[in-house]
Amino acid sequence: MSLYVLLASLLIIAAIVSTGVAQRAGVPALVLFVGIGVAAGSAGVPFTNYELGVNIGMLALAVILLSGGLDMEAALFRASLVPAGLLATAGVLLKTGVMGLIAWWLTPLDLLGGLLLGAILAPTDAAAVFSVLKGCGLPKRLQGVLETESGTNDPISIYLTILLASALTTGTASVGTMAGGVVLQLAVGAVLGYGMGRGLVLLINQVRIDSPGLYPVLALAGGLLTYAATDLVGGNGFLAIYVVGVVLGNAPLVHRHNIQNFMDGVAWGAQISMFLLLGLLVVPADLIPHIPAALLLTVGLVLVARPVSVVLTLAPLRLVGERFRFSLREQALLSWAGLKGAVPIILAMVPLVNELPGSTFIFNVTFVCVVVGTALQGLTIVPVGRWLGLATTAPPPPPLRIELAGAAPPGSAVLDVLLEAEAPAVGERLAEIAIPPHMIVAALVRDGTLIAPRGHIRFQPGDHVYVLTENADGERPPDAFVAPPETPEVST
Structure with missing residues (x-):
């Protein structure tokens, strides 16, 4: 037992240390996590239990979705739901079809096997999207669509994988039943996620616990309870736990920052564990013969299937209204930023567990596609965004973090405001600025x-101002600290 703990601890420490290297080099940390797992597997660390790998991966994904929901603004989620929902359903179907045809043409798989590979490669990954897009300077509108899509596109991908795997195993599958099942799962997941999320907010705010460290554990347990209960009654647990995160992150909540910090750490731990485990399952020597086919499929996925699905899925929204219209540049960025991650690799284990023909080929090709595609897109998202004129330099992280600890009233918080040169407060004294009561x-x-905020202090560009407010939910900083909005350019 001690030997396994020793090996696991060394792998986790190596993965955590590698995040700093990844950030400086611009390489997605998730790729390094997988690389460390592959290296450990090559060095003789044994792990070949694919069924256990699937279960651990699903649980880790649920935790990651809960953390991602906590960071999602409710207004942005609502604004993104329609286009992201279409990308998560119709877009996945289109990618599956296009990739199925490409795989049928380029690989030894038959049409049904090609469609199975297409379904496995279709979903974007929440862990990859949340971690890579954070701090990239992408427009909030596009980032909201990408994050919401990655948090909601797993159900249809899982269903399609099960449908096609069943068809390969038994020779029969009910498309109508599966389609109805997807709609029912999403509806049940959304309703239970919202209802149980509101109940969890009430519980966290009303219960009195002497140890503040137990509040984040309560939030995590409540999210996992929602995930498991929703799954047991036939709903989609992934959507449910994501909605719980959105509800918790946007409601007046005691110990909010404590909960968010804890969940951020747990989500990183889940990502590290999941990707290390996936790396351990890979035999590098088995990948080499499949690399040419995998590279061709990666090109087809990134340059054909994803753009086709984005353009065709979003095209009807132009008829609905201006708010749902995406320019060609925005569609290009949405196409390029469709990051893959653990979900396709986890789904690629389903054929292995069911011992389907070509399952080893599908797993190895999927692994190479995900690693190469994530590295390529993750390294180039910011340059591509800037080339398209859509990405800006992300603001620097705050040098100081002030939080209200203990049983602070729900909703009270400290707002961190970075003063831009155009803010009305710049050049003015604190005593001369109107601050809401x-x-x-x-x-x-x-x-x-650190400067004590006296009345004679004159503000300068680049100052970090910390404003204590009684109700931070839906609140904005004082107008004097906010630069006036720029006149929007007309998209072409």
């Missing part, structure tokens, strides 16, 4: 120095 300037950080 329910707010107070609590601190000021300038060039790494």
Whole structure:
């Protein structure tokens, strides 16, 4: 037992240390996690239980979705739901069809096997999208669509994989039943996720616990309870736990930052564990013969299947209204940022568990496609976004984080505001600025120095201003600290 703990600890430490290297080099950390797992497997760390790998991967994905939902703004989620929902359903169907034809043409798989590979490669991955897009400077509108799509496109992919695997095993499958099942799963998941999320908010705010460290554990347990209960009654647990995260992240909540910090750490732990495990399942020597086919399929996926699905799925929305129209540049960025991750590799284990013909080929090709595609797209998202004129330089992280610990009233918080040169407060003294009565300037950080906010202090561009407010939910900083909005350009 001690030997396994020793090996696991060394692998996790190596993965965590590699995140710093990945950030400096611009390489998606998830690729390095998989690489460490592959290296450990090649060095003799044994793990070949595919069924256990599927179960661990699904549980890790649920935790990642809960954390991602906590960081999602409710208004952005609502604005993104229609286009993201279409990409997560019709878009997945289109990608499956296009990739199925490409795989049928380029690989030894028959049409049904090609469609199975297409279904496996179709979903974008929540862990990859959340981690890679954070701090990329992409427009919030597009980032919201990509994150919401990645949080909701697993049900249709899982259903299609099961449908096609069943067809290959038994020779029969009911498309109508499966289609109805997808709709029912999504509806049940959304309803139970929202209802149980609201109940969890009430419980967290009303229960009195002496140890503040138990509140994040309560939030995690409540999210996993929702995931499991929804799955047991026939709903989609992944959508349900994501909705719970969105509800928790946008409701007045005690110990909010404590919960978010804890869940961020747990989500990273889940990502590391999941990708290390997936790496351990791979035999590098088995990948080599399949690399040419995998590279061709990666090109087909990135340059053909994903763009076709984005363009055809979003085209009807142009008839609905201006808010749902996406320019050609925006569609190009949405196509390029469809990152893959653990979900396709987990789904690729389903044929192995069922011992389907060509299952080893499907798993190895999927693994190479995911690693190469994620590395390629993750490294180039920011340059492509800037080339398209859509990505901006992300603001620097705050040098200081001030949080309200203990049983602070729900909704109260400290807002961190970075003063831009155009903000009305720049050049003015604090005493001359109108601050709403329910707010107070609590601190000021300038060039790494903490400054007490006295009335004679004159604000400068780049100052980090910390504003204490009674109700941060739906609140914005004082107008004097916010630069006036730019006149929007007409998209072409």
